[in-house]
Amino acid sequence: MSTKWDVRVLAAAGAGMMGLAGVFLWRDLQVPHELLLAVAAVLASALALAEVPRHRPLVGPIALLLTGLSGGLWYAATKSGLLLTGLGLTVLASAVTVARTWRHTGTREDKVQACLLWYGLAAAVLASSWAFYFHFFTLGFAADDLGRRLVLTLGWLAAGVGLVVYGRLRGESVIRDAGFAFIAVALGKALAYDTTHLSGTLRVACFAGAGALMLGGAWLSTPRTARSA
Structure with a gap:
């Protein structure tokens, strides 16, 4: 019997059980939906730092870029202060990922990864800075x-x-x-x-x-x- 098959079955089953645990934990504790952005930022950062798949590690950088963009759009639509935590974590996750995984080599794959990492960081900073500005300046102490x-x-x-x-x-x-x-x-x-x-x-x-x-x-x-x- 193939060892790879055993690993895949165990990994898939374990991931499924962990996913169900997360769903029921979220539902039973009635956690606000806005905190999903923070969870997405942490997961995207983990994927980026793990550099999966190894031969073309683009999943994490793409996830971080999408998290930053979606977080900014989500805040623009709802103006919920709970999203600020997720946006802040997205910036932190993007910065850490750039510092840990950015390579200076000239291969095409590394150039694509570098673009996604830096554009993801830029998107996260732009989105979060606008959200924090709007929450604390426009709606806060500098409203007038x-x-x-x-x-x-x-x-x-x-x-x-x-x-x-x-x-x-x-x-x-x-x-x-x-x-x-x-x-x-x-x-x-x-x-x-x-x-x-x-x-x-x-x-x-x-x-x-x-x-x-x-x-x-x-x-x-x-x-x-x-x-x-």
């Missing part, structure tokens, strides 16, 4: 302060410029591209939202700050020899 609208725009832009500069210094295009994702979202918010929801000095400060960050990033990205010429 229009200046709060600068926080996300300039914060995302600073993160994007930092990643672009760091990616260029390291020669890692995937980090640079993740940075440009932050920049694109920040500029989109500035042009589509801030221009109509800010006025006076706040609007000037928004675009002046954005311009300064972009110019600073351009200067830092310029090779030293070109700067000193």
Whole structure:
């Protein structure tokens, strides 16, 4: 009898029993559905760190990317504060996974994995930062302060410029591209939202700050020899 068959049967049966235990535990304790996002983040991180399947470990990174995107959309639809835990765990799981599994080799499989890891981290940070901002700033202590609208725009832009500069210094295009994702979202918010929801000095400060960050990033990205010429 094949050993592989024995392992598969035992593993499938064990996973099934654990799944049933989780279902009944969840139902009997009446755990809020929003906490499923936290469970999904932990499971996705475990899959990514385990690097399954070994020959093409993309399941975990894809799961993390989808968890970040779905968590952001879920919060946008419900505005439930319980989702903040799951979103925070998604960012943490994505960051840990990038630190532990990201490779610098040039194979096609590793490049695809790197793109999924970094884009997943970017999606998680964008979604969670917006959710935390909306919960604590828009609905919280800064509800009447229009200046709060600068926080996300300039914060995302600073993160994007930092990643672009760091990616260029390291020669890692995937980090640079993740940075440009932050920049694109920040500029989109500035042009589509801030221009109509800010006025006076706040609007000037928004675009002046954005311009300064972009110019600073351009200067830092310029090779030293070109700067000193």
